[in-house]
Amino acid sequence: MANNSNSSVVGARYSAINSMHYCRLWAWMTYREKLQGYKNPFAKLGIVLHNVLEEYGKYCVENKIDTDYAKFDEIKYKYLHELQENQIQEALKILENIKNNFNWSSYNEFEIIDLEKRHALDSDLNITDDENPYLSGGIDLVYIDGD
Numbered sequence: 001m002a003n004n005s006n007s008s009v010v011g012a013r014y015s016a017i018n019s020m021h022y023c024r025l026w027a028w029m030t031y032r033e034k035l036q037g038y039k040n041p042f043a044k045l046g047i048v049l050h051n052v053l054e055e056y057g058k059y060c061v062e063n064k065i066d067t068d069y070a071k072f073d074e075i076k077y078k079y080l081h082e083l084q085e086n087q088i089q090e091a092l093k094i095l096e097n098i099k100n101n102f103n104w105s106s107y108n109e110f111e112i113i114d115l116e117k118r119h120a121l122d123s124d125l126n127i128t129d130d131e132n133p134y135l136s137g138g139i140d141l142v143y144i145d146g147d
Helices: 014-022 024-032 041-063 069-082 085-101
Strands: 112-121 135-144
Touching (some): 014 024, 041 069, 041 085, 041 112, 069 085
Antiparallel strands (some): 112 135
């Protein structure tokens, strides 16, 4: 983000918005009350990939390193057991592709980097500390360039 204005918002959590249109109660139970329930196989795969990348990104940013293949593999194997057996090969292929084609060098130059930071927003989309926000969501990666 080049600035902190709401005009620079370009996306939101698609899964939460989509589920809200499908069933408001289910969206509320899942995203507000954090009820754990059935996750379809595509969601399971997405969650595992997201969790690997989040933990690996936090590790690289915290240690100011571009990449660490051994640590990536360690984190990867920590999460793979959450998948169905027939999903593991696909997940390994995706994760190997990410490992071989991405590093954190372009982000480590920034003074402030937040990974998977959650924000609560009011009805005007301003960040709030309200315990009953209009909307909340996770931002996967935020970096601030300048002030």
